[in-house]
Amino acid sequence: MDRVKHLWSKTNRWHRVIFILLIVELRLLPNHQLGFQCNDPALSHPFTGDTISWKWLLATVALLPLVILLIVERVYNKDDSERSKHQALCWYKEYMFGVLINLTLVQLIKVLVGAPRPHFFDTCNPQEAGSCTGSEYVSSYTCLKAHWLSQSDKSFPSGHTSLALHTGVFIAYYLHQRTKHLVRSKAVLSAQVLSILSAVYCALSRITDHRHHWWDVLAGAVIGVPILFYTVASLCKNFDCPNVGKEDTSEDKPNTSITCDTS
Template identity: 65%
Template sequence: MDKLKYFWSKTNRWHRVIALFVLVELKVIPGGQLGFQCNDPALSHPYTGDTISWKWLMGITLLLPLVIMLIVERQCNGSEKNDLNKKNALRWYKEYVYGVLINLTIVQTLKLIVGSPRPHFFDTCQPEEAITCVGSDYISSYTCTKAYWLSQSDKSFPSGHTSLGLHAALFIAYYLHRRGASVGRGVVGGAQIVCVLCAAWCGVSRVQDRRHHWWDVLAGAVIAAPILFYTIKSLCKDFSCTNITNEVRQEEAKPLDNNSQ
């Protein structure tokens, strides 16, 4: 116990959430598996791919907020404060990434624990038990026959695309509300609308692609809301520059103090 406490004291919040994420991805944590009813039409859709791929989602989610914050902060404070601009953007971006990591960890943990079949479950899993079951029999345990989909056909709940897309979109929209006055109301308003519409489209596409049920999408949105609130209000301090400005002034004052001595 003492060694565990010592190890815990040597870690920070980043270490802990990354460690949990790795444990989930390695399936060290026991997973669950929801069963299915024979010939359930909700699970009988063909697999048609993703309108928004996972790689595109992660790329946009991770890069777009940084680009927007760097541009806005440069316009906000003027060229004479470029160092402060960069500190503002990078500090908030670091906390944003931490929030995304929390979001992703919670989503992946729930996917593993719940084990909910996707709408294309029969097409991609092709469980052995579905061949012999009849009527509305409920199968509580099954084995997929398609190797590639062994760990994917039962990861429907909740929707990670929706949760991450909404997290990024609302983060950008609120950031622009707080810090985007220097770039013009029209530009800010247009960007906010585009972000929200893209997040909504991301969620709708998951249902249209038959990758998730509607309740998976709703759950993804619900998960994103408190994590986003925590990220903005607690981690990013509501995008206030006061603390960062004071730190910069203290750093700039140190050489002066040394010279005066």
């Protein structure tokens, strides 16, 4: 036990959250499964793919805020490129930690709940459905389509919605905070509106694609809001980077770097 405590003390917040995520993704936790009602129309939709794939979503979540932060901070500190880069990277690291918490919590809930997706019958093809009669409830089942076994029961909550909301509102609020003392341009307002609308579009596409029920999308949004608030208010200190290194106040050597504690 002492050895475990010693090893744990050597880890930082990133290690701990990634450790939990690995436990979930490697299926080291018991995977709960909710049952289904025979011939349930809510689970009888065909699988038609994703309007917004996981790869596209994760690429956008990871890269778009970084690009915007670097551009805006470069404009904000146009006379000090090194300082602007450090400031942008500082906030970006805190943003990504919030994304990691979001992803870990959503994946954990998916495993603990095990809710069937709207295309459950199509992609799982449960063996028990063949002998279903009426609206009988089946508490346990076996998927005949093995390659969909780990996805057909991961409907609740919507990870797409939670991550899209986290990113879209983060960008919009960041732009609001960093430009509130300036004359707002149409480009800034357009970027804010586009960020929010993109998040909403992603959420709605999960329903129209029949990848999630409406309550899964609502739950994803509910989960995303407090994590986003924690990211902005606690991690980024309302965009006043936490644990910033002390500035060199020497008259002949202006400060050009910012350090951010990411442990």
